[in-house]
Structures are given as C-alpha cells and as structure tokens.
Amino acid sequence: MKYRKLGKTNLLVSEIGFGSWAIGGPVMAGDVPIGWGQVDDEISKKAILKATELGVNFFDTADFYGFGHSEELFGNVFGGKWNELLLATKVGNTLSDTGSASSNYSKQYILTACEKSLKRLKKDVIDVYQLHSARIQHLEQGECIEAMEQLQKEGKIRYWGISLNTFEPQKEAIFFIEHKIGYTFQIAFSIINQIALEEVIPSAVENEYGIIARVPLHFGLLTGKFSREKVFALNDHRSKRLNPELLNLSLDRLEKVFELADARGIEPIDFAMSFILSQKGISTVIPGIRTEQQAAANVKEFAPLSIKDVDFLHSFYLSDLKQLMEAYKKG
Template sequence: MEQRLLGKSELMVSEIGFGAWAIGGDAWGPVDDEQSINAMSRAYELGVNFFDTADVYGTGHSEKLVSELIKGKRDQIVLSTKGGLMGHSRKPEPIYESPKKVIKAFEDSLKRLKTDYIDVYFCHIWWHVEQETEAFLTAFEKLKDDGKVKAVGVSTDNFEYLKEFNCNKSIDVLQVEYSILNRSAEKEILPYCLEENIGVVVRGPLQKGLLTGKFTKETTFTGNDVRQHWDRKWFEHQLEKIEKLKELERENRTLGQLALQFVLSHPAVTSAIPGAKSTRQVEQNFGASVRPLLSKEELEYINLINPVK
C-alpha cells in the first residue's frame, strides 16, 4: 500500500483509507458489527493505516466499532473523526456556537474511541455560520496546543466556505466529495488545496457504490439506505455513463479500482476513503493501490464520458 504525506501535517497516510460511515448502521442498509470489525482488521492487514469516522455515524456506533480496531495498535493508525453534525438541525441557526461545545463533542468522541488523542479532527458542518466557524477554529487551536490533535480540517464541497475556514492558513486537511461522476472539485477546490498545501481526503470516490458497476436500472434501495432518495432519471443517466466506462475494465482492474485510481491520479489528492462493510470489499479497494495508475489516454477517455462542468 502506497503512503502519502497529508498536506502540511507530518502524517503519512495510506492512499486508500477506510471510510467508516456505512458500518455505523444508520444510512447504508443492514450491517453486521462482527463483519464490520473483520473488514477493518483486513484493511489494516493489507496496509491501510488511515481510518475515518464521525460522531454522527450511527450516533456514535461507528466510533465505538473503530475503537475495537485501534485497541493495542493505536500508534500504528492515523485516526480521523469529525464533529459538528451530532444534534444539529442542519439549519442556519448555530448549534456549536462556542469553542466549549466543540471541545465537548471532541471529548465525547475520545471516550467512544477509547483514545486520548485524534490524529485528524474535522469540522463536519459544511455550510457557513459565522459563530460556528469561529468556534471550531478557536477550538482547533486549543486542541492542537494541548496535544490532543495533530491536524485539523473541514469536510465541505463549498469553495467559499473552505476559504473562510482557511482564512489564516488555519487548516491542514480538506475532506471533499470527488469521483469520476462528480468532478466539480477540479474547478477551484483542488487547485486551491495544491496551492495552499492542504491535504485532500476524498469521500465518495465510488459515488455511493455506483462506480462499482453493480447496479442496474432495476435496482431499488429501501429501508434506511440514503440512496433511495436518488432521482431516478439522474440514476439511469449515470448508469449509461458507467456502461461506457466499463470499456476501461481490465482482467486485473475492476471498474471500482479504476474509479479509485482516477481520484488518486489528481496531484492534489492524498487519500481516498471508500466505505466497506465486508472483507471482500476491502480487498477490492486495496487492489487500486498499484502502479502505474491511469494512463494519459485513459484519463482522456474518462474526460469524454464525463467532462468537468
């Protein structure tokens, strides 16, 4: 597994990480905790050292599962979690309007994770409310000074909000959605991160599973699966693009691995964090960390199928 330097921090992270949203059990259909822990353990065995979670995933359940992974090997893992959405109305009114509230959320995460420090701590609020932005930045400074956090950042797809968060060169890392099917970050966000030496962690590199090629026009999503809210016309249009992208599959490279290699080919990207609920999915994701990545011709073909808009 290849490792990369995470922005201005001194952290070296695996270029394929483990996104622990799905194992929280509240947004991606049924999960089995033992299977989830086995999946994380298999990722670690294969060289994944970067594990990302959040307090809101399963209302803390994901963090509790991650605590089982890091037990006895904390210093060998780069641990990332996020705060700010737990209990939030997701409306413009501030909820985390003071550094004290941010630090309380952070300390709650520490308890669930059973550790005394976090390597990377993100603000999970992706829209701008002045009091909350200021509260997180002040809390970040204190948490760093106290040695409880090594790197800080924000999870957002909003370029203006990113710049506000980084107004005083305040952050080390950005978490952003980016994939073959969603290339909007290429326009402003990724060039800015390169210029500012901000590490980029990519969420959604498989576009919520679409880029594994396992869905058809007959696929439906039920229960608590977030994908049941997809617009069907949009969904079917993406499937048409995926059929064309399958031309780039190889005997030793699946469509999902192609999708991961695509995001890793951008010079601003540090690590991609696809979700996984089984060891099989982990092994598939791991297979993307090979060299060479994508050729110039393959990138040009992808650009024809889904150009930057």
C-alpha cells in the same frame, strides 16, 4: 500499500484509507435515512482488521455516523492500542430537538464533542479532527476555529481541517487558505463528481493542504454492479439519493465510462480508484468498506491511468457528468 504525506502535516497516510460511514448502522433523522441500512458489527470488525492487514493505516469516521456507533467500533476493535494507526473523525452534524438533521459549530459544543469522541475511540488524541460540512457563515462566526485551535494547543487533536460540502466546496476552502488555517480538506471526488477540480484541488496543492477523497465510487455506482432494477432498503440513504430516476439517468451517462474501462481491461472499481489517485495532490482515498470482501477489492495498489484517459474522463465530466451532478443536487 503506498503511503503519501498528508499535506503539510508530518503524517504518512496509506493512499487507500477506510471510510466508515457505512458501518455506523441504520439511523434516521426524522423520516430521512442517513445511514447505509442494516449492518453486522462482527462483519464490520473483520473488515477493519482485514484493511489493517492489507496496509491501511488511515481510518475516517464521524461522531454523526450511527450517532457515535462507528467511533465505538474502532475503539472496540483496537482496544485503545492504536500504535501507528491514524484516525480522522468529524464534528458539527447533530440532531435537532425534533429529530431532524441539524448542525452545531459552537465552541462549547465542539470541545464537549471532542471529549466524547476520544472516549468512544479509546484514544488520547485525535490525529485529524474535521469540521463536518461547516459552511462559510460558521467559519466567519469564528467559534469553530477557536475550538479547533484550542484543542490542538491542549494536545487533544494533532491536526484539523474541514470536510467540504459535496456540491459547493469552494467558499470554505478559499476561507481556509486565505486565513491560513487548518491542514486538511476532505472532498467528495470521483469520476462522476469532479467539482473540486475546478478550484479546490489546485489551490489546496499550491498551499500544501492534505486532500482526503471521499465517495470515490459514488455510493457504489462506479462499481459497475448496479442494475436498473436495484432497490435499496428504506433505511439506506441511497433509497432517496439514488432514486429510480437518478439511478437510470446515472447508468445511461456511465455507459461510456464502463466501455472505456472494459477496453483497457480494467475492472470498474480499479478504473474509478486509479482516476482519483492519478490526480496531483490527493493524499488518500477513503472508499466505504463494510466487509472483508470489500476490503480486498478496494485496498490494493492501483496503477495510474494514462494522461490520455484522465483527460478524456475530465472532458466527459464537463460534457455529460456535470449535468448529472446538477440532477443530484436538485435531488
């Protein structure tokens, strides 16, 4: 495993981290699935330990994943003995009184939520605390920033940042940079979704923000294992996000990507991960991992792609995949 500096922090993170949304369990916001379907906690725990064995030292979660269950899993696995392992979690997403997805970025909410996360994680300090999809109006209001700075001064968090919106990450990233606040950006980034390359990544690199790349396999599409007949459980968010129409459209557009990977003799997963790690400024990539087998497939040393292939994939994004992202945005 190789390790990279997380921006201007003093943290060295494994270039492959552990994304834990999928192990949070099947949860709903009203009638909308926001989890990945049924999970087995014992299998999840083995996956976490396998990743650690393979050199992963950076784990990413959120208090919203399984409504705290994902955090509890880490606390139970490591039993308060985190040693040199690093944990990033998020705050701000919650449920409304009616049970639908909502958000709360008030100062008091964040301060209270941090205490609850620390208890679930069995940690004294959170290494990286992230505002979970906060938008520009929340940042301009200022309470969330006050809360993060207070938590850092109190020693309850080491560093903080923001997990940026999947489709529109620019405004919030620019706000952070212009106001010289925070340390990290978490971005949705993959061969399919290269929105962050347009402005966020170059500006983040120039200003020494650590970059955490999430959804590198785009919900499993870039594994090359999905057929057109793939059906997701109703309590899996992909049943909505990757409905049959979008699934078929995606597989049509990805044919050239898979053909190029095959021509290079590279497995689709390796090709997708190598593309991200070939980009300047990426600190760590956090694929979702549910099993020991997925840990073995996702946690290894990926060879960088050639400049020619990286350029081709970006050009192909601009000509074909960018339109696909517009379709995802429309839902």
